[in-house]
Amino acid sequence: MSQAQPSKRVRTRIAPSPTGFLHLGTARTALFSWAYARHFDGDFVLRIEDTDVARSTQASVEQIIASMDWLGLGYDEGPIYQMQRLARYQSVIEQMLAAGTAYHCYSTPEELDALREAQKARGEKTGYDGRWRPAPGKTLPEVPAGVKPVVRFANPQDGEVSWHDLVKGQITIANREIDDLIIQRPPADDAPPGTPGVPTYNFAVVVDDWDMGITHVFRGDEHVNNTPWQINIFNALGAPLPQFGHVPVILGDDGLKLSKRRGAVSVTAYEENGYLPEAMLNYLARLGWSHGDDELFSREQLVEWFDGQHLSRSPAQWDPAKLAWVNAQYIKQTDDLRLAEMAAAQLRRRGIAVLESSPGSQHGVTAAMCALFKDRCSTTVELADWLAMYFAPVQPAEAELAQHVTDAVRPALAALATRLQALAEWDKASIQQAIKETIGEQGLKMPQLAIPVRVLVCGRAQTPSVDAVLSLFDRQVVVERLRNA
Incomplete structure (x- = not known):
């Protein structure tokens, strides 16, 4: 049963940090957020969290947007950049300072390091001790000269934080477990006055x-520990709380978490490696979510089914073999002209130009090649591996040449080349007839001629039906490669 329509318009977001590429975990979170918004006819927002100025790059922003575009995760608003909103954050900070829900802290990094070491020595949990937190009757330390303060949130000291997580269920954390976190750092020493x-x-x-009216937040469960602070800040601001859903991590082959720093691969790398966006979307959706036993489904079905339920509480295992299987199923179903364009792009990366035999054919012959080979491929890279023999010279392995292209078969290869050169029509039926006549004339069996033909013309001993494969070559290429035996 589908979840009931939320009481107000659904607004979700994805908020990547542009300190590197968009990796698979963030892409899956984006997918869940997008699908949930689309299911309920809501809005999906792209926000760029670029406050890590030292590590954020424009190249990362462009890669994030390109990845979203490739996956088809269109956003209704954005990209919105945090560094363009500093005045808004400053305004809220000033309101909180005035209200007493935030305060200035002048502790130096050295003092905080000493505090942590002392706590460790006593066997205590480490954390800020509130030495600069105002309180009735408390005398604060003297403000040190030349120290720019940070601003800390005055976290409630009693009670607990509790929320119903869309994935994990009820979560409760005591406020005494949470210290007063820093919510604003001072501007750089060389920043202009007033920055x-x-x-x-x-x-x-x-x-x-709060400002963007986000109603539902899907994110990785590494953020669970941040949520109590955030809920308390929402409450301090009198802002409405979104609903949170923390999805489990994606584990790599080694059982460890995929991340930008360990083992993850960028989304755009999968495009370059020959995966279709609809296959990647399908596979990502199944990492931590299910709809019965359905393994393959369209984008439209995902939107129809994704109502925030059936999200797994257990980590998902990245399985390259399963992804390859999913991609193979989509390749089989994909229009041949579209495959031809993707295979041509793969070949161009190798410096191989795809030239159609007839002007204006718009990948028509290449599409026929794709139709012939696509059932054997799990990526468009593999498809390009097959098609390369049509557009570039082949280099058969010496072992296969020695095994199959023998003195005993060379007369038959020459005879076949002559027959193929003389054919009135260059098509599968005519080629098949020429091969039959040659093996009859030479007293051979089909494999004794077909395999050497494959090795010489295709550069490999195994292909689909040899007449079908040869019919897609330029006739002169076939004749010349046979005569080079």
Whole structure:
């Protein structure tokens, strides 16, 4: 049964950090957020969390957007950049300072390091001790000269934070387990006077989600520990809470989490490696979500089915073999002209130009090649491996030449080349007849001639039906390769 329509318009978001490529975990989160918004006719927002100025790059932004476009995850608003919203964050900081829900902290990094070491030595949990937190009757330390303060959130000291997670169910954490986190760092020393400080993640994300009216937040479960702080900041601002859904991590072949720093591959790399976007979308959706036993489904079916239920609480295992199988199924179903364009793009990456035999054919012959070979391929890279023999010279392995192209078969190869050169029509039936006449004349069996033909013309001993394969070659290429025996 589908989840009931939410009481207000659904608004979801994806908020990647442009400190590297869009990796698979973030792409899956984007997919879940997009599908949920589309299921309920809501809005999907792209936000770029670029406050890590030292590591953020425009190249990463462009790769993120290209990945979203390739997967077909169209967004209704954005991209919205956090660094363009510093004045808004500063305004909220000032409101919180005035309200007493935030305060300045002048502790130096060295003092905080010493605090943590002392806590460890006593066997205590490490954390900020609130030394600069105002309180009735408390005398604060003297403000040190030359120290730019950070701003800390005055986290509630009593009670607990509780929310019903869309994936994990009820989660409750005591406020005493949470310290007063930094929500704004001072501007750089060389920044012009009046430059706002830079907000930290847990603060900026709350202001952003509040301003953008985000109703549902899907993200990786590494963010579970951030959620209590964020809920408390939402409450301190009097802002409506979104619903949170923390999806389990994706594990690599070694059982460890995929991440930008360990083992992950960019989404665009899968495009380059010959995967179809609809196959990648299908496979990503099944990593941590299911609809009965359905393994293959369209984008439209995903939107119809994805109502936020049936999300797994267990980590998903990345399975390259399963992805290859899914991709192979989509390749089999894909229009041959579209495959021809993708195979041609793969060949261009290798410096091989795809030239059609007839002007204006728009990949027509290449499409016929794709139709012949696509059932044998799990990626368009493999498809290009097959098609390369039509557009570039082949180099048969010496072992296969020695095994199959013997002195005993060379007369038959020469005779076949002469017959093929003389054919009135260059088509499968005519080629088949020429081969039959040659083996009859030479007293051979079909494999004794067909395999050497494959090795010489195609560069490999195994192909689909040899007459079908040869019919897609330029006649002169076939004749010349046979005569080079």
